[in-house]
Amino acid sequence: MHTIHERDLKALLYLTKIKLIGPVSIRNLISYCGSAQQVLNSGKNKLMQVPGINEERAELIIQNRNQLDKSVDQEMEFIFKHNIQCLPYYDELYPYRLKNIHDAPALLFFKGQACYNQPRCIAVVGTRKATPYGKQFVEALIQDLKLYDPVIVSGLAYGIDIIAHRQAIEHNLNTIAVLGYGLHTVYPASHQSVADKMQNRGGLITEYRTDQKMQPEFFADRNKIIAGLCDAIIVVESAVKGGALITAQYAVDYNRDVFAVPGRVGDSYSEGCNDLIKSNKAALIDRAEDLIKALRWDTDLQKGGTQRRMLFDLNEQEQILFDYLKEYEDAHVDQIAIHTKMTASKVAGILVELELKGAVLALPGKRDRAIT
Numbered sequence: 001m002h003t004i005h006e007r008d009l010k011a012l013l014y015l016t017k018i019k020l021i022g023p024v025s026i027r028n029l030i031s032y033c034g035s036a037q038q039v040l041n042s043g044k045n046k047l048m049q050v051p052g053i054n055e056e057r058a059e060l061i062i063q064n065r066n067q068l069d070k071s072v073d074q075e076m077e078f079i080f081k082h083n084i085q086c087l088p089y090y091d092e093l094y095p096y097r098l099k100n101i102h103d104a105p106a107l108l109f110f111k112g113q114a115c116y117n118q119p120r121c122i123a124v125v126g127t128r129k130a131t132p133y134g135k136q137f138v139e140a141l142i143q144d145l146k147l148y149d150p151v152i153v154s155g156l157a158y159g160i161d162i163i164a165h166r167q168a169i170e171h172n173l174n175t176i177a178v179l180g181y182g183l184h185t186v187y188p189a190s191h192q193s194v195a196d197k198m199q200n201r202g203g204l205i206t207e208y209r210t211d212q213k214m215q216p217e218f219f220a221d222r223n224k225i226i227a228g229l230c231d232a233i234i235v236v237e238s239a240v241k242g243g244a245l246i247t248a249q250y251a252v253d254y255n256r257d258v259f260a261v262p263g264r265v266g267d268s269y270s271e272g273c274n275d276l277i278k279s280n281k282a283a284l285i286d287r288a289e290d291l292i293k294a295l296r297w298d299t300d301l302q303k304g305g306t307q308r309r310m311l312f313d314l315n316e317q318e319q320i321l322f323d324y325l326k327e328y329e330d331a332h333v334d335q336i337a338i339h340t341k342m343t344a345s346k347v348a349g350i351l352v353e354l355e356l357k358g359a360v361l362a363l364p365g366k367r368d369r370a371i372t
Contacts, residue, residue: 004086006076011036012088012107013072017339018060018208027050027089029061036088071211078210079360085110086182096335097121097227097263101254105207105225111183112203115174116229119330120150121296123226123251124237125244126160127269134237134269136162137261141234142167144288151176151202153229155222155243156191159238165194171267174202178226180219182210205229217220221249232295234285245272252281257294259285294353296363306327317342321350322359325370333366 004012015026015036026036032050033039039047039061047058079086087094087108095116098104110116124141126134141146142152152168154161156177161324165346168175175198179187180357183206184193195204207216207225223243227233227250235258236243251258258283276282285291314322320340325331333351337344351368354360 002090004088007038008088009086010072010076010080011040013075013209014069015039015061016107017069017072018057020057022091023103023106024056025050028052030090051251055325068181075209075211078134078184079109082111083184085114092338093117095229096332096338097230098225100332100334101224101228103224104228108205108207108225109183109209110205112176112308113174113201115151115202116149116205118149120148120295121230121304122150122151122291123230123233124160124164124236125154125226125233125238125247126241127238127244128159128161129269130159130163130237131261131267131269134160137236137346138163138166141291142173144172145291146171146173148292149173153226154176155157155180155219155226156186156195156204157219158188162191164192166197169194169197169201173202176202176229177204178222178229179204179206179208180222181214182206182212184210187214191212192318205299211327219243220246224250227251227256228254228256232259232291234291235260235268235273235276235282237263239268240271240275241274245276248276248282250342258282259291261285261293292298296361299361309341312356314354315348317350318354318357318359321347322354322370325360327366330363330367330369333368336368 005270015021029039030036030049033042044058044062047053047061048055056097087110088108089099124138152164152173154164154177156165157178165175165177175199177195181187183204186195192216220243225249233247233251233256235244235248248258258281260273260276262277263273264324277284284295322335324336324340333347334344337347351360355362360369360370
């Protein structure tokens with residue numbers, strides 16, 4: 001269900017409808033004014049003091065603000081009727097991996113069982129025209145990763161995407177589909193049954209309202225969410241141009257781990273993957289073990305036996321961070337900073353000291369885990 005106050009949700013929905021106001025501007029406005037509702041209550045002169053807000057944009061914000069668009073009320077009705085979880089960027093439930101991206105959506109809509117903040121989360125993407133080679137790789141990959149209980153993210157499209165979702169469901173793993181349209185529909189319609197099953201173990205997430213008509217560019221833009229939600233992205237098959245390569249580039253920009261499955265020279269649906277590997281944008285992966293070792297999942301998982309009990313001489317701030325990591329298993333430095341109310345640079349310095357003392361284990365993607 002939604003966690004944001006109804007009044008603020010309505011105001012935030014209105015802000016997302018203004019064409020010249022993007023997610024960065026919305027963040028600046030709310031930071032300056034205090035809330036989405038207070039943004040709508042502010043005068044033009046005050047709004048123009050916000051970075052990126054000129055006179056034209058300020059006038060757009062205050063235009064008819066006391067008579068919010070009827071479509072906003074319709075969106076609110078849809079949200080309540082279908083038990084949609086609304087996640088503004090400042091909510092503690094907002095996917096913390098995505099929150100670190102400067103232009104992450106100001107508001108997300110999610111339907112299902114929330115699992116987007118679990119310790120291990122990977123994306124599996126590729127061509128819509130998967131070959132038997134790609135299909136077999138995805139099936140083997142997800143089967144071999146089952147022990148580590150990762151969340152599998154993809155885009156619910158034909159080909160590699162739907163194969164990844166189906167395999168996750170088959171192996172009782174949580175799986176999330178990032179949509180390039182609102183939650184009122186599923187595209188393609190033939191994937192509706194998979195989408196329904198996903199809501200029991202994972203769900204559907206999007207930045208788009210139901211009143212936004214499906215646009216080709218939405219499917220490219222949603223790839224930033226796929227990349228931002230995950231620790232790593234695996235490109236299974238891709239031609240020289242394709243959505244999977246866009247996702248891979250976003251992942252590179254976001255400092256995520258990128259893997260690509262190699263293919264035979266001359267195979268059209270392996271050219272994109274081979275190019276990623278040749279250009280050092282992706283590491284070669286031909287089995288699950290490559291991913292497991294690169295992300296250090298093999299050192300994380302306790303396979304029987306007793307855990308080591310270790311004693312550390314920690315100061316007060318070190319103890320706060322250590323206790324937090326023990327409770328949440330592992331966390332990103334920015335997530336720790338938010339919950340401990342320290343600056344990210346301060347947290348980073350303390351984590352270095354904890355690592356030197358053998359109290360924490362540094363993981364890929366600026367994440368750390370307590371050693372207990």
